[in-house]
Amino acid sequence: MGKPRVVLGVSGGIAAYKACELLRRLTESGHDVRVVPTASALHFVGAATWSALSGHPVSTEVWDDVHEVPHVRIGQQADLVVVAPATADMLAKAAHGLADDLLTNTLLTARCPVVFAPAMHTEMWEHPATRENVATLRRRGALVIEPAVGRLTGVDTGKGRLPDPAEIFEACRRVLARGVTAPDLVGRHVVVSAGGTREPLDPVRFLGNRSSGKQGYALARTAAARGARVTLIAANTGLPDPAGVDIVPVGTAVHLREAVLKAAADADAVVMAAAVADFRPADYAAGKIKKKDGEEPEPVVLVRNPDILAEISADRARVGQVVVGFAAETDDVLANGRKKLRRKGCDLLVVNEVGERRTFGSEENEAVVLGADGSETPVPHGPKEALAEIVWDLVASRLE
Numbered sequence: 001m002g003k004p005r006v007v008l009g010v011s012g013g014i015a016a017y018k019a020c021e022l023l024r025r026l027t028e029s030g031h032d033v034r035v036v037p038t039a040s041a042l043h044f045v046g047a048a049t050w051s052a053l054s055g056h057p058v059s060t061e062v063w064d065d066v067h068e069v070p071h072v073r074i075g076q077q078a079d080l081v082v083v084a085p086a087t088a089d090m091l092a093k094a095a096h097g098l099a100d101d102l103l104t105n106t107l108l109t110a111r112c113p114v115v116f117a118p119a120m121h122t123e124m125w126e127h128p129a130t131r132e133n134v135a136t137l138r139r140r141g142a143l144v145i146e147p148a149v150g151r152l153t154g155v156d157t158g159k160g161r162l163p164d165p166a167e168i169f170e171a172c173r174r175v176l177a178r179g180v181t182a183p184d185l186v187g188r189h190v191v192v193s194a195g196g197t198r199e200p201l202d203p204v205r206f207l208g209n210r211s212s213g214k215q216g217y218a219l220a221r222t223a224a225a226r227g228a229r230v231t232l233i234a235a236n237t238g239l240p241d242p243a244g245v246d247i248v249p250v251g252t253a254v255h256l257r258e259a260v261l262k263a264a265a266d267a268d269a270v271v272m273a274a275a276v277a278d279f280r281p282a283d284y285a286a287g288k289i290k291k292k293d294g295e296e297p298e299p300v301v302l303v304r305n306p307d308i309l310a311e312i313s314a315d316r317a318r319v320g321q322v323v324v325g326f327a328a329e330t331d332d333v334l335a336n337g338r339k340k341l342r343r344k345g346c347d348l349l350v351v352n353e354v355g356e357r358r359t360f361g362s363e364e365n366e367a368v369v370l371g372a373d374g375s376e377t378p379v380p381h382g383p384k385e386a387l388a389e390i391v392w393d394l395v396a397s398r399l400e
Contacts, residue, residue: 009083012040075109085119095133122158141182145244167243174225183227195235199280211275213237313345
């Protein structure tokens with residue numbers, strides 16, 4: 001089997017230079033990449049650069065190499081088309097089926113998954129015309145990644161920044177791995193919590209856990225690659241922001257509860273992958289607690305934190321909302337998992353065995369997904385994104 005064939009479309013925005021990094025990641029990971037820039041894009045990065053990095057000739061016109069019918073063949077033969085950056089003009093042309101250059105012709109002839117990574121000023125992204133064009137493309141099955149928030153051209157800051165090329169690459173890799181033309185979570189809003197909460201004892205100490213947030217981030221990335229609008233509530237992770245995901249940073253269990261309840265109000269699914277502290281110190285010391293010679297420290301009195309999973313399971317924000325919990329167990333894993341599933345009242349519970357050298361901080365996971373309907377779906381040891389795919393398969397089937 002040959003290399004996966006990827007068409008990298010580049011439209012005319014200042015973020016075009018970042019597409020060089022995306023191209024490098026695609027080629028170095030074994031993909032055969034054909035770059036198709038617009039004429040405007042060549043004002044930012046020249047054709048010689050694209051040709052040298054991809055190993056293919058570069059053209060913007062349908063009139064070059066006419067005997068090979070490039071305006072038809074390139075799209076027909078592609079396994080994936082990704083446009084990064086996708087300007088407001090390019091999104092409008094794609095939504096309305098215009099075909100005035102090689103890239104827009106390629107988009108019309110492609111029968112493979114298509115990914116757009118928008119980049120523009122905030123006002124352009126928020127304009128009703130752009131929003132309608134994005135909705136049209138998503139309705140037709142294209143994956144339009146939400147832009148990132150950050151520094152734009154000049155001194156402007158806001159939503160509209162091209163996501164990190166490494167994250168765009170991860171989205172493309174997931175789309176290719178699924179091999180499905182139309183994402184199955186388009187039009188859905190999903191909420192994912194990730195990481196571990198920290199309950200402060202004094203200004204420098206806290207009660208926490210070993211969760212890295214990697215499983216939650218894998219769930220968020222996978223959902224975005226399947227077309228969902230994703231709100232990721234991240235507790236103390238320090239991980240790079242996934243492409244196309246809205247990030248809500250939180251610290252404590254109380255903060256996480258507030259964020260989850262707010263985001264879940266219009267969500268189709270809520271996946272509680274964060275490790276939420278069951279307890280917090282009853283008292284917070286305004287100054288650092290000092291050790292005193294010859295004296296033992298005062299006992300730390302703990303109080304219960306809110307049970308967020310049980311709360312959102314019992315009081316669904318909307319009819320048909322699917323709620324998924326995680327159970328990190330150290331012994332009697334399945335037995336304890338079944339008890340927790342009944343006690344929490346969620347639809348699905350991902351049960352795995354954890355420990356100092358298991359799951360936490362690892363790139364891999366192994367679990368059994370228990371369903372309230374009595375189902376059991378074992379997930380063998382493997383990458384955390386593989387578990388994420390199975391979780392979303394189960395969620396999607398329940399949403400249908």
